[in-house]
Amino acid sequence: MEFLKSLSVYTSYGEAIKNDHRSKAPKKTRLLDRTGRHKIMASKAAKTVAKAVSEFQYPWKQKLEKHKNELVKGVWGYWHLGAWTPLHISARRRARLRKEVLLAGQDWPYDPERKEMKTKMKGHKCDRISAEKRAKTVELMAQMPQKLLEYKKRKWEAKMKSEDKNN
Incomplete structure (x- = not known):
């Protein structure tokens, strides 16, 4: 359209006169509407659309x-003899076929089975698990005296073994 505007002088509504002598475009008068577009008869356009739909x-x-x-092999492709093989029908054509079948009521x-929806937790993780951490810390602190006694006993036994070897 820009090409046509650069080559034309608009004298009145509905007509354009070619006046650019450098142009290689054919010098004929074209009818244009107010927006500068070519006029197309509505009946001709309707016939063209009807013909395309019927064909x-x-x-x-x-x-x-x-x-x-x-389609039975999957949505994206499948493994065959250790190699990934894509489907012979493209995703676009597969989607179009699916749409047509569903529109026909079939x-x-x-389609693969839908996976269960995961609920995304809100907030920071540290805020959610801080109560659990405090409870675990209390539990471990209750076990601490017993663990310290076991540790001291192991160290004392190791020390006694090393003294026996040296003597």
């Missing part, structure tokens, strides 16, 4: 039959 109806049943073996059994 192309997505044959999802045939596609589903064709790719059924691939069941789509080829």
